[in-house]
Amino acid sequence: MTSQTTPPLAKNSPPFTIQKNVDRVLVPVIVRDKEGHIVEHLEEKDFQIFDNGKPRAINLFMIERRVKTFSATATNGSRGTILQDPAIKRRERSAPPRFIVLVFDDMHLSIEDMAAAKKAGTELLAGSLLDTDYVAVASLSGRTNSGLTQDRAKLQETITSLQPRSVLKPNQTDCPKLDYYEADLIENKHDQTALQDAEQQLKICSTPPPDMLEEMAEMAARRTFSAGQLDVKTSFGWIERFIHAMSDLPGQRTLILVSPGFLTITPESMDAESHVIDAAARSDVMVSAMDARGVYVAEMNASDDMRGRSPRAVTDFRRSAMMGAGGVMSELADATGGTYFHGSNDLSAGLEKLADAPDCVYMLELSLDGIKQNGTYHRLKIKIDQEGVNVQARHGYFAPKPEKKK
Known part of the structure; x- marks a missing residue:
């Protein structure tokens, strides 16, 4: 392959900070029919959006196509009018490059699940990607990063080097062992x-x-609990960092999180997730996720010392934790137009599916004018004036809190 200029993926960017935009919320929406095909050619009048059950006006309406490109314009906060890009014919003949960042969750994957994930990543590199695709392999801890490249050998070398990191996990010698x-x-x-x-x-x-x-x-x-909070903050921090590193790339942008998931059980972690979703929407980055645990079980095993403990309680704790960990992957995918692959041991097929991108994403923008700045969570519901369709969109957002006076 001839050498080409490789777009960089930042390895040593500044310390993570969440960029908050307090005046609007972007809501990417994917619409599919009963057969799972993308529904195109919908208009703003076909959409209704409800905020905590109350109808809200759509401040701006846009259509983003992954190959063909449409845009919307708005003046002084008025609703957008869809305009066809004059370069569409040229872009149909020459599709823009794809940029795919594979993020392997070395902070939470077990040794066994990491091995299965690495095998799936190797098979993806060998068969499903296009020669024109730029790919980066990175770890959620930030310790591994190939940079964006078309050099499959370099990507394979990076996948081979991945190892689980147990920095913030409970230690096997801890007494008691609590997750x-x-x-x-x-x-x-x-x-x-x-x-x-x-x-x-x-x-x-x-x-x-x-x-x-x-x-x-x-x-x-x-x-x-304190270690868990730091773990979640670090996890969202690196996801947000990768998203911003992709924001200026000139083509389709997909981040694929390969992970067992992690828990978002506090208002702070849910708030962090909401801002990462906003960052993905504004950067036009689709986040897909694969549950690398495959078909998992929560029952006790030989390593559990159950003397005097309630088997039912331990199993219930473990099952609830494992189910809850997958929620973040589902929510990130739903909210950014991506796909969540789970409940299957065929991880290779899962990664192949996630490497594809939907052809059409509708972007709805809500103004936060009139919304109380009290940090409360607002549930969103999108309805389509068309029967027999499935709507995929973000579930909600946190109202901004007023800045504290120093």
């Missing part, structure tokens, strides 16, 4: 079943005085 989900139950929800389970673990792995059991269990939960 972020159970720590939240104890620290914030004051769940007695979770607290009793932590106390029983302490009885097994150490010999604390009986009158210190509760205090020690709560201290362990507090430590685990």
Whole structure:
């Protein structure tokens, strides 16, 4: 292959900060028919948007096509009129390049799941990508980054180098062994079943005085919860960083998150997710995600020391945590026009599916004029004036909080 100029993907960008835009919210919408085909040629009048159940006016309406390009213009906040790009005929003959960033979640993937994900990534490089595609392989921890390139050998080398990182995961020697989900139950929800389970673990792995059991269990939960918060902040930080690094690329932009997911169980983490969704919408980056756990089970295994513990409670905690972890991947995909692949062990087929992009994305813009700036979550509902269609769109947003006076 002849050498070409390789668009960079920032490796050493400045420390992560969330860019907040407080005057509008972008809502990418994908519309499919019963057979799953993209529905095109809808107009603004076909859409209704509800904010906490109340109808809202669409401030700006746009159509983004992944090969053909349409744009909308608006003056003084008026609604947009769709205009055909005069270069459309040329672009139909010569499609713009695709830029795909494969982000492997080395912060949360197990050794076994990482191995399966790497195999799927290798097969994607070998068969499904076009010669004109630019691809980057990166890790969620930020420690691995190939940069955007068409050099398949370099990409393969980067995939081979990926390893799970357990910096923020519970250590196997921890006593008691608590995950972020159970720590939240104890620290914030004051769940007695979770607290009793932590106390029983302490009885097994150490010999604390009986009158210190509760205090020690709560201290362990507090430590685990703090580590979990940092983990989520770091995860969203790198996703946002990759999105901004892609924002100026001249073609289709897709970020594919290969992950077991992670929990967003606090208002702070949900707020961070909402701002990442905004960043993706403004940067025209589609986020797709693959649950690299495949078909997973939550039942106990040989490594679990169950002496004195409730098998039912432990299984329930684990199942709830595993199900909740997938929510962030589904929400990021829904909100940005991407696809969420899950519940299948055929990870190669999943990555191949995610590497495709929808031909048409409708962009609705809402003004936040008149919205109380109190940090509350607003649920969004999109309705289409057409029967038999499936609508994929972001589920909501956080109203901005007023800036604190220094």
